Amino acid sequence: MNSDLLAQDTSNEIQDTFPINGTDHIEFYVGNAKQSAMYYMAAFGYEIVAYQGPETGERTKVSYVLQQNKIRLVLTAALSPDDPIAKHVAAHGDGVKVLALWVDDAKEAFEKAVERGAKPAFEPETVEDSTGKIVRSAIHTYGETIHTFVERKDYNGAFMPGYEPFVSKRKPSPVGLQYVDHCVGNVELGGMNKWVEFYQDVLGFKLLVTFDDKDISTEYTALMSKVVSNGNGYIKFPINEPAAGLKKSQIEEYLDFYRGAGVQHIAIATNNIIETVDNLRANGVDFLRVPDTYYDTVLERVGGIQEDLAELKRLNILIDRDEEGYLLQIFTKPVQDRPTVFYEIIQRRGAKSFGKGNFKALFEAIEREQELRGTL
Ligand code: FE2
Numbered sequence: 221m222n223s224d225l226l227a228q229d230t231s232n233e234i235q236d237t238f239p240i241n242g243t244d245h246i247e248f249y250v251g252n253a254k255q256s257a258m259y260y261m262a263a264f265g266y267e268i269v270a271y272q273g274p275e276t277g278e279r280t281k282v283s284y285v286l287q288q289n290k291i292r293l294v295l296t297a298a299l300s301p302d303d304p305i306a307k308h309v310a311a312h313g314d315g316v317k318v319l320a321l322w323v324d325d326a327k328e329a330f331e332k333a334v335e336r337g338a339k340p341a342f343e344p345e346t347v348e349d350s351t352g353k354i355v356r357s358a359i360h361t362y363g364e365t366i367h368t369f370v371e372r373k374d375y376n377g378a379f380m381p382g383y384e385p386f387v388s389k390r391k392p393s394p395v396g397l398q399y400v401d402h403c404v405g406n407v408e409l410g411g412m413n414k415w416v417e418f419y420q421d422v423l424g425f426k427l428l429v430t431f432d433d434k435d436i437s438t439e440y441t442a443l444m445s446k447v448v449s450n451g452n453g454y455i456k457f458p459i460n461e462p463a464a465g466l467k468k469s470q471i472e473e474y475l476d477f478y479r480g481a482g483v484q485h486i487a488i489a490t491n492n493i494i495e496t497v498d499n500l501r502a503n504g505v506d507f508l509r510v511p512d513t514y515y516d517t518v519l520e521r522v523g524g525i526q527e528d529l530a531e532l533k534r535l536n537i538l539i540d541r542d543e544e545g546y547l548l549q550i551f552t553k554p555v556q557d558r559p560t561v562f563y564e565i566i567q568r569r570g571a572k573s574f575g576k577g578n579f580k581a582l583f584e585a586i587e588r589e590q591e592l593r594g595t596l
Pocket of ligand 1: 402404485487564574
């Protein structure tokens, strides 16, 4: 055998010691799944595709599965106050419980992760109904968040065994949300490196980029961030921790309200951010606002872009550029009562980065919101 080829094969194997196909779904624990599902449908254009609850034989909880292109969200609520889901919501408010990863072998993934130091959340289990079977297992990550490994090669149903297709008379208009670009975790002071090492050691992720408080600080507040990514690059997890500043940082505000570490924002990719944001605004989604003066000088920083700057200004969409291209992004306000989880809408035109050039304008916008909440 050609030795060069062999070397190539070996290095590829070393590069990805933990194959993950992509994000399977994101599950939120919420106080009222029925009403949250309606919000995601009306505001973000998701279709409700599957349901599990008392009517399907599930006695302890209800779950609605929402889908738009490759994004699948699960909204789950408890039916009794003693249920762990109810306790999770009492402690954290509505928030992300599960970042589920799609793998070819959920048993092998679990065993490998645990062998490398992950704390098990639940052992591999096979669930089955007339639509097929899935195998799932789970490990803990930061806070009370878990990663479920989902193996679905023998499954053809609505979402998972136990769920039934959801039939709705109402078909929402999709707004062009395509896939999960990245999911950001906020962790306690001193926790960032621990969790970056966890993703490196346990899930074979690579460190992509580091931001320190010089990159991400305003007059008042600061944070540090490192981004890790899996072998095929489909999963990107930035991890933030607060840094010392004159006033309370947005990360500390999150940790106070969420009562610990958890998912801060989910970035969703679109192929046409102008159309997507126009639709989302019309549906009543609230976004952070940067001052109009942002647009006076932005092209000096990012150079030529294909979009009409007046349209970007009208919709308050931000622009940044790196060596490989540029990106357009915008951030919603928190989507539940506590100032915790929010969304980013992102369109990448070559850029693989995260919008470092917008951090200052963005964090000043967040501080204005904090000021209104009296938490700065
Ligand atoms: Fe982001």
